[in-house]
Amino acid sequence: MNKFWIMLFHTYKNKIATKSFIISTAITVLLVLAVTNLQSIISVFQSDDGKQQIAVIDETGGLYPAFAKQLKAADTDNDLQAMETKESEKDAVKRVKNGEWDGLFIIRQDQKGTITGAYKALTISDESAYKLLKQALTQTKTAVETAKLGISAEKVSSLYTPPEVSKDALEKGAKSEEELGQVMGLVYIMLFVIYFSVIMYASMIAMEVATEKSSRVMEILISSMPPIQQMFAKLFGIALVGITQFAVLIAAGYLSLKLNPQNDASSPISAFLNFTDVPVSTIVYAVIFYLLGYFLYATLAAFLGSVVSRIEDVQQTIQPMVFLVAAGFMIAMFGIGNPDAGFITVTSYIPFFTPMIMFLRVGMLDIPFWQAAAGIALTLVTIVIFAAVGAKIYKGGVLIYGNASGFKAIKQALRISKK
Amino acid sequence: MLTIENVTKTFGSFTAVDNLNLQIPEREMFGLLGANGAGKTTTFRMILGLLSLTDGHITWKGKPVNYSISEKIGYLPEERGLYPKVKVSDQLVYLARLKGMSKKEAEKELMTWLERFGITDYKNKKVEELSKGNQQKIQFISAVLHKPELLILDEPFSGLDPVNVELLKEAVISLKNSGVSIVFSSHRMEHVEELCENLCILQKGKPVVQGNLKDIKRSFGKKNVTVHSDDDLSFLKTHEGVVKWKETNDGIRLQVANEPVSQDIFRALQGKGFIRKFELEEPSLHDIFIEKVGAVYE
Numbered sequence: 001m002n003k004f005w006i007m008l009f010h011t012y013k014n015k016i017a018t019k020s021f022i023i024s025t026a027i028t029v030l031l032v033l034a035v036t037n038l039q040s041i042i043s044v045f046q047s048d049d050g051k052q053q054i055a056v057i058d059e060t061g062g063l064y065p066a067f068a069k070q071l072k073a074a075d076t077d078n079d080l081q082a083m084e085t086k087e088s089e090k091d092a093v094k095r096v097k098n099g100e101w102d103g104l105f106i107i108r109q110d111q112k113g114t115i116t117g118a119y120k121a122l123t124i125s126d127e128s129a130y131k132l133l134k135q136a137l138t139q140t141k142t143a144v145e146t147a148k149l150g151i152s153a154e155k156v157s158s159l160y161t162p163p164e165v166s167k168d169a170l171e172k173g174a175k176s177e178e179e180l181g182q183v184m185g186l187v188y189i190m191l192f193v194i195y196f197s198v199i200m201y202a203s204m205i206a207m208e209v210a211t212e213k214s215s216r217v218m219e220i221l222i223s224s225m226p227p228i229q230q231m232f233a234k235l236f237g238i239a240l241v242g243i244t245q246f247a248v249l250i251a252a253g254y255l256s257l258k259l260n261p262q263n264d265a266s267s268p269i270s271a272f273l274n275f276t277d278v279p280v281s282t283i284v285y286a287v288i289f290y291l292l293g294y295f296l297y298a299t300l301a302a303f304l305g306s307v308v309s310r311i312e313d314v315q316q317t318i319q320p321m322v323f324l325v326a327a328g329f330m331i332a333m334f335g336i337g338n339p340d341a342g343f344i345t346v347t348s349y350i351p352f353f354t355p356m357i358m359f360l361r362v363g364m365l366d367i368p369f370w371q372a373a374a375g376i377a378l379t380l381v382t383i384v385i386f387a388a389v390g391a392k393i394y395k396g397g398v399l400i401y402g403n404a405s406g407f408k409a410i411k412q413a414l415r416i417s418k419k
Numbered sequence: 420m421l422t423i424e425n426v427t428k429t430f431g432s433f434t435a436v437d438n439l440n441l442q443i444p445e446r447e448m449f450g451l452l453g454a455n456g457a458g459k460t461t462t463f464r465m466i467l468g469l470l471s472l473t474d475g476h477i478t479w480k481g482k483p484v485n486y487s488i489s490e491k492i493g494y495l496p497e498e499r500g501l502y503p504k505v506k507v508s509d510q511l512v513y514l515a516r517l518k519g520m521s522k523k524e525a526e527k528e529l530m531t532w533l534e535r536f537g538i539t540d541y542k543n544k545k546v547e548e549l550s551k552g553n554q555q556k557i558q559f560i561s562a563v564l565h566k567p568e569l570l571i572l573d574e575p576f577s578g579l580d581p582v583n584v585e586l587l588k589e590a591v592i593s594l595k596n597s598g599v600s601i602v603f604s605s606h607r608m609e610h611v612e613e614l615c616e617n618l619c620i621l622q623k624g625k626p627v628v629q630g631n632l633k634d635i636k637r638s639f640g641k642k643n644v645t646v647h648s649d650d651d652l653s654f655l656k657t658h659e660g661v662v663k664w665k666e667t668n669d670g671i672r673l674q675v676a677n678e679p680v681s682q683d684i685f686r687a688l689q690g691k692g693f694i695r696k697f698e699l700e701e702p703s704l705h706d707i708f709i710e711k712v713g714a715v716y717e
Contacts (some may be wrong), residue, residue: 006516006517135420215502217501221517223468224491
């Protein structure tokens with residue numbers, strides 16, 4: 001087997017087997033499970049025994065059936081179970097206090113015929129029951145009053161129905177409302193993924209290189225194979241680690257969504273993750289920009305790691321790189337609501353930001369292909385330059401051990417490796 | 420045959436190696452000596468192709484040194500380097516595979532070496548769990564596991580106890596006898612004297628002494644004279660031809676300009692009391708080293 005592959009798989013196997021990798025993956029899987037099952041988790045805390053039992057005392061004597069009907073219509077989540085009681089208010093309150101009922105609702109009507117309601121429960125911090133009951137009573141009241149005026153139910157409902165206002169983008173190829181919503185979800189997720197994975201995997205690479213250097217095994221390694229091959233074997237090895245981690249996360253998320261019956265198509269999480277209307281090209285761009293982002297920052301991290309003599313200095317040395325990533329992320333977050341803005345257009349051509357911001361533009365806007373291509377080309381050129389310069393710094397950097405840091409160390413490394 | 424021709428290496432204005440010429444044939448152990456910072460490690464790194472040459476050529480069997488022949492070279496760096504958290508067998512096999520050996524062969528060869536050094540128990544231990552001496556043995560195995568034709572050992576015996584030094588010496592000698600060219604550096608002159616036929620002493624990047632060990636000693640001219648006596652021998656301090664004078668517990672140790680001087684001294688000692696021992700010795704490499712290099716560093 002080629003040395004490149006030997007080193008690639010060695011890097012991969014070692015990283016996969018580390019405790020920190022296993023633990024961080026496990027924690028992220030738990031997080032994914034939590035997010036995808038948010039619906040179920042929330043409902044568990046909301047109502048321990050399912051429906052709330054609400055007793056209703058109807059002092060008017062005839063409104064309960066209409067009220068019950070309205071309540072059923074309003075209570076779409078089926079949270080409340082209303083039942084009429086003939087007991088006195090005093091006895092009913094006692095039952096609520098004993099916990100037999102969750103609440104008591106009294107419907108009254110004064111001499112003038114005005115309908116009022118009263119809600120009594122142990123605590124009134126849960127607004128949802130109160131709101132539903134109030135809504136149902138309001139509807140009942142409207143029905144009663146309009147009936148008195150001789151207006152039919154159909155007329156009432158047509159009176160209350162809001163007009164439909166449609167929204168259409170006229171530019172050819174512009175994203176429809178529905179598409180935009182879904183694309184926004186994807187863009188959000190991708191921005192986070194790029195941000196976190198660049199920071200995580202790039203520092204993993206810097207750490208890996210610095211560890212080999214500080215343990216001095218590097219000298220043996222670079223006497224066995226050229227530094228540029230080594231650098232890329234590490235980059236691809238760690239990329240493979242990343243792919244493994246994502247595969248686990250995506251599989252966990254997918255299974256958890258599919259297996260939990262509460263996550264049907266209508267649940268908010270499914271709506272957020274529903275990418276059926278996202279154009280294929282956007283998905284392809286997502287992959288391209290993710291890879292560009294990874295390799296850009298990973299190359300940077302590899303040679304930054306190579307000029308460090310002690311592992312303690314790794315974080316400090318890659319700090320500027322982390323700031324760059326964070327800056328790109330911030331710009332993208334500001335720009336997601338306003339992707340047409342001038343600063344977004346400009347920053348999308350700066351290679352350090354292109355992976356996030358050009359992707360944002362490609363996803364949210366309908367930009368000409370050449371713009372995306374220009375961004376990709378610029379980033380690719382930057383990666384090639386970084387790889388070429390990086391390999392030189394890497395070759396020299398791994399041989400210097402001293403207190404020089406940052407630019408001084410990079411200069412020293414270049415001097416050593418130059419012809 | 421490793422040939423180093425007119426090799427010069429400069430870092431900015433600093434010259435680390437200055438016009439070095441060496442030839443190291445097969446089945447030969449060559450000693451590269453020098454004080455700290457004399458350019459030994461730089462020379463090794465150039466032989467390995469880690470550093471480019473400012474001037475000159477280094478060839479191995481007539482071919483320029485680069486990554487195409489790196490599989491034939493074994494290297495024991497002065498600063499020992501292994502993965503602290505990786506199992507001994509895993510990393511040795513990995514390093515051998517990077518030198519082009521197959522996994523199967525590397526595993527087989529590894530067992531032979533571990534048995535030879537009596538450390539088969541450590542096969543599945545992490546390197547950080549081993550003692551320093553055992554780590555050194557592992558490091559040595561990492562340099563020779565892939566059966567190199569050229570072996571570069573930077574301070575191979577430092578930090579080892581005498582038993583392990585012997586163990587390693589035997590291994591090095593048997594490698595030499597099997598046809599491996601070996602270049603090694605050491606501060607321990609007795610090791611160089613014992614193992615090398617040819618050597619080179621570097622000083623500030625320049626070779627100051629170079630050639631066959633016996634020739635070097637012969638041409639050095641000066642001899643050592645040891646006299647053991649309880650009587651006062653201080654009159655010899657001013658004797659003609661005495662270069663160095665040193666009092667020891669048992670008497671004195673002199674360095675004299677040449678052999679005839681020692682005969683003079685022997686005669687002069689007649690009737691000056693009881694002489695328990697009178698000995699004429701070849702100069703040690705240590706003496707030569709101090710003489711050639713030490714003067715500048717004293």
